[in-house]
Amino acid sequence: MPRPTNSEIEQYYFDLFRSHYALPAGRIEYADKPDVILHGERRLGIEIANLYLADGSDPASEQVQRRRREQVLERAQSLHLASGGRRIELSAAFDPGVPILEIDPLARKLAEIAMRVQGSSGQVDSLTFDHVPELTFLYHSGKEYAGARWRSVQSYAVPFVSVERVRQLVVEKTAKVADYDKGCQAFWLLLVVDFMDPAQDQFIEWPDGVALAKSPFERILIYKPQFGQVVDAVQAAM
Incomplete structure (x- = not known):
């Protein structure tokens, strides 16, 4: 059986996300840069990424x-x-x-x-x-x-959300916003935590009093599909 493509994996996660989260009304288009475009009252671009505890280039990851x-x-x-x-x-x-x-x-x-x-x-x-x-x-x-x-027969402790990794991913994705669909009026970043993967699993409750630097993303959402759990990563005010 062929391995799913990145696009197929992103679509799979987004279809689950739609079942757990009330999106604005509109037509869904699966695209690239960003991964999803919602055509509704306004054109909303949604970029999807998995939130790993460590970068895959780290030998200790x-x-x-x-x-x-x-x-x-x-x-x-x-x-x-x-x-x-x-x-x-x-x-x-x-x-x-x-x-x-x-x-x-x-x-x-x-x-x-x-x-x-x-x-x-x-x-x-x-x-x-x-x-x-x-x-x-x-x-x-x-x-x-x-x-x-x-x-x-590995066992794992589940850590709290890796705020630093969220920051790193926001920086990485921010650098790519200039290449996104220019017709979008706003962008969201959807970070997926698949608890079946120990390299990702973490509690996703956002810590009180912690805020990310303001980014081009209107909202940064962290999503745990198997629990139907969605939380906002808080961004500082302008």
Whole structure:
């Protein structure tokens, strides 16, 4: 099945948003720069973006780290089997505060630990991997089978809304407003937080007493689709 395009993802989120939020009356047009144009009493342009907790170019971001966790586990299992290890299924959790910087060294450490504990079963004593700060938890059932696969069993704490990331996104989108449809009389910025993605999930209540610098966007809305929750990010008065 082909991966949805950015336009299809934006349309999906906006269709959900329309079901949860009373928009001004008018005809909806899916476009580009901005992503949506509402033709009503006035022409309203709406730009859509996902609000990630960190920029995806940051090596410590969840977007990067989740790929690296899977790479570490896949490489470690391969090394374990190549060394004559049993086909056990291993579950691991990693410390988000200790980002994975290199795949191979960590994979080798994990493969060595697996070789030591493969004869037992259950949760692995943390003293066994206290020399590996990236790890917080290890478990294996002790069973051996052909399709065994090593897995990440990550747990997450849900933080409060990342005001700084909102500021950064507003700055990024403001720089593009000059290229937006000139026929629009106003613009909104819709920031989507998909709680199914740990790289995005956050409580979206806007903190009291905090205001963003005034922007070209008439409104900046933060939207959590699965909860039907929409809040305004407060902007300073002119």
